Amino acid sequence: MMSLSIQGVALAIGLLTFFAIVRWMSPYKRRLPPGPTPIPFLGNVFGIKADAPWVSYTKMRETYGDIVYTSALGMDIVVLNSEEVANELLEGRSRIYSDRPYISTRDLFGWEWATPFLRYGERFKTHRRLFHQVFRPEAVLSYRPKQLQKAFEMLSRLFHDPTGYAGHFESFSASVVMSVVYDYDIASHDDVIINAAKRTMDLFLRVATPQKTALFAAFPFLMKLPSWVPGLGLKDAILSKRYVKDMLDMPYDYVIRNRADGDARACMVSDALECYQDTDNRDVVTEIKASAATVYGGAVETTSSSLIVFTLAMMNNPEVQERAQSEIDNIVGFDRLPNFDDLPALPYVGALIREVKRWRPITPLAGPHSNMEDDFYRGYFIPKGATIVPNTWAMAHNPKKYPEPESFCPDRFLNRDGSLNDDAIPWIFGFGRRRCPGREIADASLWCAITCILATFTIKKPAGPAPEIKWVSGLTSYPLPFPCRFVPRKAQDVQGLTRLIQSSLP
Numbered sequence: 001m002m003s004l005s006i007q008g009v010a011l012a013i014g015l016l017t018f019f020a021i022v023r024w025m026s027p028y029k030r031r032l033p034p035g036p037t038p039i040p041f042l043g044n045v046f047g048i049k050a051d052a053p054w055v056s057y058t059k060m061r062e063t064y065g066d067i068v069y070t071s072a073l074g075m076d077i078v079v080l081n082s083e084e085v086a087n088e089l090l091e092g093r094s095r096i097y098s099d100r101p102y103i104s105t106r107d108l109f110g111w112e113w114a115t116p117f118l119r120y121g122e123r124f125k126t127h128r129r130l131f132h133q134v135f136r137p138e139a140v141l142s143y144r145p146k147q148l149q150k151a152f153e154m155l156s157r158l159f160h161d162p163t164g165y166a167g168h169f170e171s172f173s174a175s176v177v178m179s180v181v182y183d184y185d186i187a188s189h190d191d192v193i194i195n196a197a198k199r200t201m202d203l204f205l206r207v208a209t210p211q212k213t214a215l216f217a218a219f220p221f222l223m224k225l226p227s228w229v230p231g232l233g234l235k236d237a238i239l240s241k242r243y244v245k246d247m248l249d250m251p252y253d254y255v256i257r258n259r260a261d262g263d264a265r266a267c268m269v270s271d272a273l274e275c276y277q278d279t280d281n282r283d284v285v286t287e288i289k290a291s292a293a294t295v296y297g298g299a300v301e302t303t304s305s306s307l308i309v310f311t312l313a314m315m316n317n318p319e320v321q322e323r324a325q326s327e328i329d330n331i332v333g334f335d336r337l338p339n340f341d342d343l344p345a346l347p348y349v350g351a352l353i354r355e356v357k358r359w360r361p362i363t364p365l366a367g368p369h370s371n372m373e374d375d376f377y378r379g380y381f382i383p384k385g386a387t388i389v390p391n392t393w394a395m396a397h398n399p400k401k402y403p404e405p406e407s408f409c410p411d412r413f414l415n416r417d418g419s420l421n422d423d424a425i426p427w428i429f430g431f432g433r434r435r436c437p438g439r440e441i442a443d444a445s446l447w448c449a450i451t452c453i454l455a456t457f458t459i460k461k462p463a464g465p466a467p468e469i470k471w472v473s474g475l476t477s478y479p480l481p482f483p484c485r486f487v488p489r490k491a492q493d494v495q496g497l498t499r500l501i502q503s504s505l506p
């Protein structure tokens with residue numbers, strides 16, 4: 001009797017322990033990071049500004065701290081509100097935090113090949129290897145003469161047509177990457193290859209909005225409805241697949257033709273084909289095409305929109321602009337335009353460019369990552385497959401690190417002796433194994449474009465009332481073109497500018 005009750009107690013303890021473990025193992029009983037109370041299924045969709053989620057997430061930091069849990073339509077979303085937390089997870093634990101979340105519109109619109117949408121795996125690693133060949137720091141140095149030449153061309157366009165500045169910034173950004181990736185010189189107007197890429201990007205960004213992506217993820221059957229069903233963009237999805245094919249094939253075929261004619265010069269696609277010429281693996285060609293076409297999407301809007309932010313900052317901060325111009329004038333003089341040899345002697349310009357990137361980060365939520373395994377961090381449970389959002393905006397507007405974060409103040413990046421400090425804000429380009437592979441080339445493009453513009457023009461407010469600034473809001477955030485004046489300084493007429501450019505060509 002006695003032994004039976006001991007066995008009974010042992011069994012009861014065993015069962016209790018078992019259920020305690022099962023309960024502890026169940027994700028939903030574990031302690032998620034703190035966050036606002038969700039509505040069943042809808043989650044926190046109503047508590048987050050649709051046009052600027054980074055602002056809502058930054059406010060949440062005051063109440064919930066550096067790591068915040070929210071949800072939307074059944075998706076787990078973990079927001080990282082500080083550099084420290086983002087570095088610890090996305091860099092320190094990059095083995096499991098380098099995946100991307102499921103993006104329902106990716107395949108529907110024919111974008112399954114693009115690097116930013118690839119899941120972490122062999123295909124992704126092949127793309128990163130191809131990027132490494134062309135965008136590693138030593139390789140990027142060799143593109144500087146081309147970048148400078150394209151920046152000079154942009155100055156001429158600004159001189160002829162200052163009101164079209166946003167278009168000139170876009171042509172500059174596109175011409176740099178098209179020459180590096182395909183050795184392709186874009187036409188000054190209506191370039192067929194650029195038009196094909198632009199219409200593909202525009203359609204995808206216009207129709208495959210984050211809202212639609214979340215809707216399709218929550219109700220996948222909607223993607224299977226006939227294309228005539230209104231309001232879902234299914235007709236556009238069919239068109240998008242056709243456009244994508246052109247975006248992938250047209251510039252690639254240009255390189256193939258050049259190679260066949262014996263005209264091919266070094267560029268990402270030609271070098272990659274050379275490297276893999278002994279493999280008869282068709283997949284290699286697919287990945288070369290895909291990674292190359294990704295570059296256009298990754299590079300053009302980001303670089304040109306950073307230049308629009310720069311224009312806005314200069315228009316509103318004339319004293320900063322004047323100080324940068326006098327630094328350039330002292331070092332470069334008035335008989336030539338700046339070149340990359342001047343870079344170390346222009347620390348204030350360097351600080352100004354960092355401040356452009358910090359003041360209004362053009363990718364305020366960087367790129368979302370996803371974790372491939374359940375994880376625990378600072379005692380919180382992070383469920384496998386969560387969408388991990390690095391809130392770059394919160395990092396850039398952290399008042400402890402950047403006092404008065406709303407003001408545009410390049411001095412925050414200078415030491416007392418006027419040299420650049422160690423804060424190179426690397427997180428502006430994302431984190432870990434997904435960090436932007438084009439960051440070196442982006443920095444070089446921004447440096448030569450901004451330094452040349454400051455040397456040649458003063459950006460001023462238009463006459464009359466201050467223009468209203470409207471912002472594009474999506475994966476990227478930047479001002480729509482606004483009225484402003486580019487007033488010539490070094491050269492007063494076209495002949496003068498042409499002479500200046502000719503005497504400065506690399």
Ligand code: HEM
Binds near residue numbers: 363
């Ligand atoms: C100011 C300019 C730029 C900014 C601010 C920027 C920012 C970013 C950010 C935040 C990401 C996401 C990183 C992450 O997920 O952690 C990214 C990804 C990417 N960027 Fe950039 N970028 C810029 C210019 C460029 C340029 C010039 C190129 C190409 C030459 C480029 C190519 C890419 C590619 C291919 C990816 C996807 C990487 C992946 O998913 O593994 N970007 N960029």
